[in-house]
Amino acid sequence: MFGDLGLKLVQEARAAEINQTLPPYNDELVRLVMLETRQLQTHISGLLQEAGGVQAAETEESLAGQLITHHAAAQRNKRCLLAYHNVRLQYLQSILWSKGGSLELTLNHSIESPARLMAHEADKTTLKSRCSMAELAFVRQYADLNRAYKSEFLDVVDVSASLGRSTKTDDIGPIKELMVSIVSHVDAKDVQTERGSISLRRGERMRILRSEVDALIMRGWVSVLDE
Missing domain, CATH: 1.20.58.1030 (Methane Monooxygenase Hydroxylase; Chain G, domain 1)
Structure with a gap:
């Protein structure tokens, strides 16, 4: 019918x-x-x-x-x-x-299968694997809009940061690599990290400790390149 x-x-x-x-x-x-x-x-x-x-x-x-x-x-x-x-x-x-506007964390967000949950079995897949190509393109474009919107206010407050993130860390998952390859989306000098300061240039790629750039990833200043 x-x-x-x-x-x-x-x-x-x-x-x-x-x-x-x-x-x-x-x-x-x-x-x-x-x-x-x-x-x-x-x-x-x-x-x-x-x-x-x-x-x-x-x-x-x-x-x-x-x-x-x-x-x-x-x-x-x-x-x-x-x-x-x-x-x-x-x-x-x-x-x-x-996820604070982070494209990488969004695409790697774990989704549990309801059927497996009923059986008390672990069966987690990433959000990226559940999306169509058009939806993946939408997420990337929306993340760019999100980054452009909040960039005007980052000197005051990160308007896209999750309010509950400080008490909800189970959705982040363990870090698999200590060193990551990143690409910068902004120009910034003397950005302070736990090991000192670094300078960023838009489009520049570098290899760096994950712990040094976690905050920058959350802000959308840099993103981790696909392995």
């Missing part, structure tokens, strides 16, 4: 919202809903072509009923797609803010 596939997307999004998690992107179901929507539009165009135009619907009640039914089904599919993606993007935004 029309709309059943779209309803499944909405139910999946609602379950994710209640459980505060992000299931893997359902690419197959999204494609099926889009295909159904295109088929509905094609059928509407065919009906109008056979009837000789929209004016025929004003006199033929059966034609008007078909057009309204198919159009409403297509519009409902579109709303279901928008709702599904909106829930996922809101979750990504909330995680980014909870």
